[in-house]
Amino acid sequence: MSTFGLLPEGLRDRLPPQAQALASLLRTLTDVCASHGYERVAPPLAEYEASLASGSSRERLRFTDPVSQHTLALRSDITGQVGRIAVTRLAQAARPLRLMYAGPVLRVRGDQLSPERERTQAGAELIGSNASTAVAEILAVAIEALAATGLSGLSVDLTMPSLVADLAAAGWPLGEASLAQVQAWLDGKDIGTLRAAGADAFVPLIAAAGPVPAAIAALKQLDLPDPVLNRLDAIASLANGLTGVTVTLDPTERHGFEYQTWLGFSLFGAGLMAEVGRGGAYHVQHPDGRAEAAVGFSLYVDGLVDLGLGQDSPRRVLLPAGTKAAAGAQLRRDGWVTVAALAGEDAATMRCSHIWADGAVQPA
Known part of the structure; x- marks a missing residue:
């Protein structure tokens, strides 16, 4: 049987408008983190398996690197990668160090509540302290970020791992x-x-x-x-x-909080069967064996997309053939999405709510 057009179990394509919603939600979440002084890092999707400190080893897909002949693994969590960056490339940076991230993670298999094997994860880590003041900041940022997406009914479940x-x-x-x-x-x-x-x-x-x-x-x-x-x-x-x-x-409660210390937390929202995020206090290990206090959170963005969040209603206007380029450029500067008709397409087919006619934007 041909597998052309099929995807492995637990993987999916994001189509319009969900793919755009995902990008919009990531921008919302990271903008909130950035407004609190968190700076973005972008670790690679695959690393030497020994370097991936977070996430269960049972959740990782492994393969042999044809260049080094070492075992590589696709990340199932990004938190540990941020910790590695903090204690190596940013070891001399001033503390507390505020970092954020966003990107895909891949698991060997899903579970009942979250069958997806590929997920989009966004989060923030505060390296250098896990005192109550640091935890309060991280929790406040996570809640503010989720609220900014439009998620309602937010709740926090605290635990003491x-x-x-x-x-x-x-x-x-x-x-x-x-x-x-x-x-x-x-x-x-x-x-x-x-x-x-x-x-x-x-x-x-x-x-x-x-x-x-x-x-x-x-x-x-x-x-x-x-x-x-x-x-x-x-x-x-x-x-x-x-x-x-x-x-x-x-x-x-300890499930999923195996490496947290004095406090862990899970985040929930209305309409979501599973948690939308989790985090807590933990330690990152320096190459010399020294442990450094840290606290952070990870958010699972796909559930927000499935709720219908992040789906803006773009103002799409159809430009009939022959519309001057300057007119389209001005409309885009004014916040319109312009779609140029190439062969007489109509507004409904192109999902445009408006059309450019007689030198002005008209309802389609």
Whole structure:
């Protein structure tokens, strides 16, 4: 069977007007980031696999470079590439370093909520700090950028990826289980297994999820070490500073936050089944082994296109054959999209709302 005209599963063509909507949304998102001082970088689509620090290795498509004979991989995430740039080519740049990016990523396979294997990712990274002030800035920029696209019903789900490990290190008993097992059971909300293994102390963490004030109040009823209490105060302050969005806290959620530290977040919007973005605090590793604090977010733009966002209604005017070039040039300067008729095409066929006639723009 011929595969001409077919695409592999999980890949698709973007046609008009969705392709233009994608470009428009990327411009909107990156313009908001740029207005906050974030400068754009553009890492390559493929790198030596060993250099791709973020994204699961199971999600990467690999191939052998015919030039170097080394294994290359197509990126499944851009965050790690930005971190590599920050600690190599921009290692001497002043901190905090504000960088942004936009481009395609490719996964080996999709999932139920996001079956696409190729996605367009845009985001921003603040390298040099992951203090609460840095997290507040990054979250505010992400929310402002999404709001600028027209996405409504924005909500933020906060999590504390390192909480369980920190509590175990502070002496909370794991019973007969390992830390990894307790984390997995918490991920699955498996209260029965936690109790059977003697890790009862962690069970109340499952119920301490919901709106931030109630979740923090429930957590503060537990015997928490001072660093965790301070972290909760920072989260409360952070949530109070976010206006116009719903903010919740699930302290044990770790899926997709494997490399985040004290705080992670997911972003949601009305009409979207899956998250539209995620981010959080993390560390990037310098070549000498030194860890540098960072915080950032990644946005998944294709869902916004599928919602119909970014589809402007361009003012398209048909220029009949013989229209003077100067007339068309002036119309374009005035913000019109001009379509020149080559062989008597009509306005409806060319999707033009107007036509140039008698020296003026007329409704078609």
